[in-house]
Amino acid sequence: MQDKRCSLKEAVQMIQDGSMITFSGFTIWRRPMAAIYEMLRQGKRNLHLIEVNSGTHTEMLIGAGAVSIWESCWNGHELYGKVPYCMDRKMKSGEIIVEDYSHQHILYRMQAGAAGVPYLPTWASRGTDILNPEYDMLGKAGLRDGKNPHIPFQKFGYAPDPFYDEGEIILVPAARPDVCIIHAQQVGEEGTVRVMGQTFSDEQAAKAADKVIVIAEEIVPESYLREDPDRNLLPSYMVDAIVEVPWGAHPTGMYGCYDVDGAFINDFATASKTESGTQDWLDEWVYGVGSHEEYLDKLNVSRLMNLRTNSFYKYSTRAKRGSN
């Protein structure tokens, strides 16, 4: 059996410039941040992101100039910054194409990809500008000509319901990403993936992708994961690379491991208001550190210990959250 274990550097080297990529997690939770930082250090370019929703990691990739197409439905930092400044800037300068869908649309696009069908029907969004044909941005850019296998001929399709006469239903095209990067609590030595807490849209994202890279807080024996198979999310044969990176989702939060580092995300969100602020922040926290280990050293132990979760509650009981 091929050993899928590799270094973070090697795993990220599997990603080609121009690839279509998707990630685990939800907004500011369980994002594969160590892999994002490494992608930036390796200077990945021209990425096509497709995400059920985006977050801090997306803003970093966009801010660094690594993204040329974004298809999703939401981008921000939740409580820690409501405006996606990097996307706003790159959209206005024409450096990035933004294609808006809704949660349900992208979710069903992933599910269609995962199920191996070209599209799925949905009722969501009737009557809204998401369906406005004038706002088909990939079409406007002339990219729906079939030359890029990741870009469907149409943003949406429509078909009359042939079974129950419920009217014309909206069709969303399958998403077929090249790579899905997952950050999980545990992965087996052979690649079986266990995700604890909410699974968000990880299953659909991973199954839709051609290649799956799993970064985990810990690599554990397969036999251990097989004691409770009902808690596992993905079988090993779907996984192409496994990497052990403790704290690899920082500053996003992770059920049972560590809480969101809100102050850190807020610092980035504030810096991202300007182009120079973004570059300075990336110089300090991404390009200025050689590895994830150096990044953790720079954060320091007491900061991380404050975020560490209580093993009963699965969240940190020490992290200061509100203003009281």
Add this chain to the structure above:
Amino acid sequence: MEKVLVQNKMYAAPGEYTAADLLAVAAAREVNNDEVVFAGTGLPVLAVMLAAQTTAPDCKVIYEAGTIGSRSTSLPSSVGDPRCVEGCSIASGLLDVFDQLQRGRVDLAFLGGAEIDQYGNVNTTVVGDYLNPDMRFPGSGGNNDINSLAKRTVFIMVQEKRRFKEEVDYLTSPGWRVRQWPSGEWMHRRQAYGKKFLGGPSAVISNMAVYRFDEETGKMYVDTLHPGITEEILQENTGFTLDFSRCRGETLPPTHEELDILYGVVDPEGIFLPKK
């Protein structure tokens, strides 16, 4: 028609509560017991947690990121928070809960927005021309889906003239009178959704008033004015002509008990409600 809603000394006096307190309390009062409530991040979480502690102990809360029936003892700062998992009956993912939404299982949902028009159409995507925007906002998220497919939705919004508009810059989320694409024709929501019509926006709660909708004309009208707000002040802060003909009087302020629960039980850390 009852012009002044009943008040007595259990209600807090002006100065004893903030606009955010009133928003949370008014929103919580929209929840009926036993309903399945879909909640997004922010004030909606505050409102459903307060409702669960007061008038609707049997409501079932679904958080958008995939937890069902949470019994959180610590306020989730977002719907992806591990605090949503505490005491929940199912921790799953988005596919599960959005399938349930489309299936018609959701009675009530709370939403926010950057702009709203008189038909309850909401914009959370851009300010300005979509093709040449002044400012980009986070985008639809689940706003569009939830407003498309829940039986009732309640919007919680800040009242400003530039936010309460004649027509929204981008129609992210469907209200009562919507544009049917690909033709772009305006039509009543009931017509646009056909056999899949499940309901629509039922209220807007701002920091100044509570609005409801006439389901036939699809138009918003003023239901109650928050204490201290006059018709003139409200109209000055609205970009379209308001209908006061069905106004019932003043919004009931928070009770002391509701405030105690909000600050003592729901948000003692001051995540959404900093200490006054």
